[in-house]
Amino acid sequence: MRIAIDAMGADAAPLPEVNGALKAAEKHRDLELILVGHEAQIKAAIGKRSLPNISVVHASEVITMSDSPMVGVRKKKDASLLVAMRMVKNGTADAIISAGNTGAVMLASRIVLRQIAGVTRMPICQLMPTSTGTCLVLDLGANVDCDARHLCDFAEMAVVYSQDVLGKMNPRVGLLNIGEEQAKGSEVAKSVHRTLSAAPHINFVGNVEPKALYRGEADVVVCDGFVGNVFLKTSEAAGSFIKTLLTREFKSTVFTMLGAFLSRRAFKRLKQTIDPNEYGGAPLLGVNGVVIIMHGATNAKGVMNGINVARTAIAHNISQHIQEGIAELRSTEAQFGDVTAGDSDAVEDID
Numbered sequence: 001m002r003i004a005i006d007a008m009g010a011d012a013a014p015l016p017e018v019n020g021a022l023k024a025a026e027k028h029r030d031l032e033l034i035l036v037g038h039e040a041q042i043k044a045a046i047g048k049r050s051l052p053n054i055s056v057v058h059a060s061e062v063i064t065m066s067d068s069p070m071v072g073v074r075k076k077k078d079a080s081l082l083v084a085m086r087m088v089k090n091g092t093a094d095a096i097i098s099a100g101n102t103g104a105v106m107l108a109s110r111i112v113l114r115q116i117a118g119v120t121r122m123p124i125c126q127l128m129p130t131s132t133g134t135c136l137v138l139d140l141g142a143n144v145d146c147d148a149r150h151l152c153d154f155a156e157m158a159v160v161y162s163q164d165v166l167g168k169m170n171p172r173v174g175l176l177n178i179g180e181e182q183a184k185g186s187e188v189a190k191s192v193h194r195t196l197s198a199a200p201h202i203n204f205v206g207n208v209e210p211k212a213l214y215r216g217e218a219d220v221v222v223c224d225g226f227v228g229n230v231f232l233k234t235s236e237a238a239g240s241f242i243k244t245l246l247t248r249e250f251k252s253t254v255f256t257m258l259g260a261f262l263s264r265r266a267f268k269r270l271k272q273t274i275d276p277n278e279y280g281g282a283p284l285l286g287v288n289g290v291v292i293i294m295h296g297a298t299n300a301k302g303v304m305n306g307i308n309v310a311r312t313a314i315a316h317n318i319s320q321h322i323q324e325g326i327a328e329l330r331s332t333e334a335q336f337g338d339v340t341a342g343d344s345d346a347v348e349d350i351d
Contacts, residue, residue, distance in 0.1 A: 001030060003310050004084035004093035005303070007037035008062040009100025011296045014038070016099070018045040020303025025051045027304075031311060034093060037062070037080040059083040062100075065296060069103030073111065081105065085112045088289040095290035095310040097281065099298045106142055109287045116319055118326040119286035121150045123225070124293060125158060127166075127279040128235070132216030136162055136171075139222075140282065141229035148191035151175070151222055152333065155196055155204075156325045157285040158220040164316035165283075165309060174208035174218035176227060182206065192222070199332040201325075277302030280309035286322060290314055 007017040014037055021033045032053050035042050039058040046054070059080040063072035072079065081100055085108045087093035098105050106122070115122055123139035138154050139146070146154075155173050162171040175192055177185045182193055184207055196204040205218055210231065213221050223231070250260035276295055281302065284291040290313045292306045 002032040002093045003095045004034045004087045006081045006084050006098035007035040008080040009098045014042050014045050016300050019300035023304045024307040025053045036084040063104045069107045072104045073107050094314045097292045097306045099294035105293050109291050113288045116323050120153050122286040123154045124282050126282040130216035136220045139225040139228050140232050141225045143225040146224035148188050151192045152195050155222045156329045157322050160321045160325050164318050165312045168219050170203050171219035172205045173220045174205050176221050176223035177207035180207050280305035
């Protein structure tokens with residue numbers, strides 16, 4: 001099982017990638033981890049900690065966070081991201097992990113690896129903490145304009161991911177909407193509701209509002225990339241705002257400072273619950289291969305968890321299962337004439 005790691009993607013690259021890979025390689029001796037990037041920098045970060053199941057592949061260029069995804073992917077042919085992506089395409093790696101430019105990762109995945117047969121769009125998904133555990137939310141920004149077929153495909157792919165990677169059998173699927181009633185929302189939302197309700201292999205629980213998501217009333221929540229990205233950023237901003245308020249209040253008097261000290265373990269557990277490094281990155285679903293997108297500020301633990309997620313996805317042959325699930329969904333869609341076919345988003349080949 002071979003995983004290529006874009007070692008130049010994180011804000012503090014290559015240290016998080018190297019340290020995370022070393023931890024994962026020590027724990028899973030069956031893994032072959034390939035660090036792709038500036039060889040001298042990577043080897044300097046490894047130092048004397050080299051392990052037999054870690055190797056380095058040199059790449060002379062880096063697609064930075066400030067690069068336009070299109071320009072970076074077109075012009076920087078020897079970028080660490082593209083070198084690692086081509087390794088997955090030619091079979092020398094089974095998955096890629098990158099904490100680099102998200103737009104470039106998505107574009108390179110479409111161009112180099114292509115979409116799974118039958119998949120209309122490739123969504124980004126992420127685990128969100130709830131009062132009862134976690135919920136997989138998608139799309140979080142990869143596809144702003146979606147029709148009914150796109151959203152139905154997202155639901156199908158998320159079900160496969162939840163079962164194969166997260167171990168949630170028969171996950172509850174909800175559609176993020178402005179109300180719980182079937183008649184709520186746009187015509188697209190109503191069409192998705194009808195299709196998913198009729199799909200016998202999808203445990204569809206209907207429309208859900210954000211409060212229901214956080215109460216843990218669904219294991220998968222589907223929305224378009226515009227709504228999903230606004231939801232994600234609003235949640236992050238609200239969390240940061242609450243943290244600021246709590247910090248200010250706890251510092252206001254001696255008694256509140258004492259209360260904060262006594263509650264430090266509870267706050268530590270809360271911090272772990274909302275830390276994205278605990279959840280192994282954001283998978284890009286629907287692509288021929290396993291692609292895990294990490295946050296730019298990821299640390300070694302985040303990289304290690306991303307490797308663990310990729311390892312599980314490879315072991316369960318998730319791409320094949322997604323293709324099978326999409327085919328099953330098409331038979332359900334055939335019942336409804338208003339489920340429109342998504343565009344193919346054809347792109348040029350730059351290999």
